[in-house]
Amino acid sequence: MPKIVDHAQRRTEIVYALWQVIYLKGIDGVSFRSVAEAAGISVGRVQHYFPSRSELILEGCRQIVQSAEVADPEDVDASSDPGSVRALSALREFCFAFVPAGEAMRIGASVWYTYVARAVMDEQIADIIRASDRATLTLGIRLYRAAVGSEAGSDAGCDAGREADSAAGCDAGCDAGSDDSSSDDTAARAWVMRMIALGKGLAQEVMLDECSAASAKEILEAELAQLAAH
Numbered sequence: 001m002p003k004i005v006d007h008a009q010r011r012t013e014i015v016y017a018l019w020q021v022i023y024l025k026g027i028d029g030v031s032f033r034s035v036a037e038a039a040g041i042s043v044g045r046v047q048h049y050f051p052s053r054s055e056l057i058l059e060g061c062r063q064i065v066q067s068a069e070v071a072d073p074e075d076v077d078a079s080s081d082p083g084s085v086r087a088l089s090a091l092r093e094f095c096f097a098f099v100p101a102g103e104a105m106r107i108g109a110s111v112w113y114t115y116v117a118r119a120v121m122d123e124q125i126a127d128i129i130r131a132s133d134r135a136t137l138t139l140g141i142r143l144y145r146a147a148v149g150s151e152a153g154s155d156a157g158c159d160a161g162r163e164a165d166s167a168a169g170c171d172a173g174c175d176a177g178s179d180d181s182s183s184d185d186t187a188a189r190a191w192v193m194r195m196i197a198l199g200k201g202l203a204q205e206v207m208l209d210e211c212s213a214a215s216a217k218e219i220l221e222a223e224l225a226q227l228a229a230h
Helices: 007-025 032-039 043-049 053-068 085-096 103-119 123-156 158-168 180-207 213-229
Strands: none
Touching (some): 007 032, 085 123
């Protein structure tokens, strides 16, 4: 009976070895040989699945984005039960996901930051990261609306909306909105953008050992408590 080869699994194993190399040596340390040694396989096998070094590096970026994506609780939306325990819990999990808690997450975050730095000079990597950021923002906005409801969200995020209009590309803030829907959209987007920025900033502090993961989550929890109070 012919041996069944799981090619997807083999590609993933090579990518895991790539991440190990990036973690220890950075992207400049990536070569077919260094990845093959980390994976314990031949250089030929790496080249069989990844014909070029650049494609290997890009696939590593795609897979780390996938592994870091916040789980999407598809049953949670604004029409289900705004303000429910389930909706608030989903929003909390979304915010906490930015904090690297545990050694595995710290290693993953280190590799991720290496890719982010590389994106400044590599447009293909930048495209992958930008797409991930847009998807994260979209998910966060949906979870925010489910957690607070559209009417509550308008008041809770109004001030933040005014501050974030320019950065978010919005032409109208809470005061200038032509209808409640526009105001709600601005508030939701502004609040989520602020929490993402806060989460990423705290993640950096955790990585530099300037803040513990528990302390970072306490700061995020305080922000969530203010939202729930409105």
